Amino acid sequence: MPEGYGEFEVDIAALMRSSLPAYFDGLNAVPLLTEYIAEIPFQAQGAYLLLLNGTIVYVGKTDAQAGFRYRLTRHFHNVQHRQHLDPADVSFKAVRVFVFNMFDLETMLIEEYTRVASLRPIWNTSGFGSNDPGHRRENQDPALFDVRHPVDIDREIKAIDPGTHEILAVLLRLKDLLPYTFRYEADGPGRQAWRQGHADMRGHDMTVPTGPQTTRSILQAALNAMGPEWQATVLPNRVILYKEDTTYPAQVEAFRANP
Template structure:
């Protein structure tokens, strides 16, 4: 997958309306789909391309997040939803969020027309939709719903392939708390096992007949598909059961082998601003290496369709603002390419090659290079092997203020911090109070920690600055708690959640 691709995985397992029963299997299916997409030898999506929206409560915020991600995607856009689906009195399909009310699904749910609008507005070249839900409201041992005919009208978007779970009832195991929904579970099993006799890569249209047959044989609801243009032939996953054949190969194996030899032979360069500045704006594939220790280790393999220099510069800035890592121990190698990288996907070839050698780059699929995916991800507990957990942000990072002793607004201070910090600083800049609150800039430089203390003291107890392992948030809230927090600032109070991990200079 390229840097311009995005997979939006939405799973809702908990509902406030007692008429909509909780569906633990939806949470399990959400996590299973995430694992499937980010497995290098299968779908090969990078962790930072997969945006997991787990148990969103409000449909409006969900729609805004979905539109934002769709508008920023120019390559492949994949939308997956698992949870309750209901049909309003007017016949509109609605995807149920946590606060959706069965009586008013059109007012409180995410109408599929809004998803359709996001698809239409997105500049993505490939658009895939997988819906594991049905379309009425009451649940006994599954997700009950109306017929598929209504959905077809809504999913008829040119250039989009849509795969749905069932005509009537999307089956959910009634007792097993560890199982996923039957549709997603069978889909994942097929991809992980591969299909003998099928091409080297599997499109969803290759998977669909096997998916339908397995579900039918088990007496479970049958899926449906709908595709337009050539998007239905888009390679969804590598076929692990492929044993070779005489069919046409877009990339002959000798070319692949030559590419891998060329990349391996490229010299390594210290990861410094000076070396990165020497690069031209050129697309290509690159590797990040850890050069300390007995032998170089590949940490990250990726591509950039536009500018190697820009992407490597972003990596260097991020690494410099992290703890327990030193850019002086890292190097990079690269190979400029003339091909359409969205078709060739050279980084997937590299990852498969490394995996076959028993070498799995530590930072691939661990969140390295990930963008801010929105407020919902703030509440997602990260695994111990996630990049942000291994290398949390450095709160001692020096902030340079251009005009000490000058009085500025809190909004101006926030904008300045955004520009200065090598990690994300998210807030609602449009809040009027940020424009009314004023503070005096101290002598610089000063650590980011002190800048947050000054800003929090000026705003008072109604606001809270929350430093997470990967970014910093500032919102009008009191007592908000996040599972990956390092430190909280509210008024003149500071609460440290994790031990100090960085030692910075004293200012």
């Protein structure tokens, strides 16, 4: 090596491994609520932790396409209306990291927290946060998170004013309101066919009863109006409404119009 010349290399991965978990430890977790998520700078990217009753259950990272707000808001919705899971018990920590594209930050943190706790964060191996599998893929095996915490269609919601409404209008409102996927059969072409629904929904009315409302009660009223050929099926992570008579391997339950 020439005199007066040297080479210095910073091992970013080793530095992150030794420093970032300690930095996370110094942060206070806050509830996984939209008002806290909204306070994070819009374009901020980095790593985050989800905690359940103070225990780390999920390690995630953001990228250029999806920052903290997008990912944490998605997780916020994903823990709502789930059996055996109180959203109030879920909190998060987020750290903006300005240089991390050259190595897998998420994997590094998972490995480090697994080493410290001798247990991998449980939601990282459960399919938590997976994308909706899409139309007519209901025969796929459900994610472990969804099996442990299936959607709760008996949770009280404030959806539709009691009275007579077009069926499609009610289903559109329900689709917009629910924190989990709700899909129904549509008879039009294209990805936006759900906006037009099915002929049995358009221009046909249903009665929304008075009293407390749940996803179950609204769907039951819709089924009663559409007739016995329609079936509502509850799967671990979503609800579907199709004109069919089908039993799905992973279904939690299915119901039809009252006789």
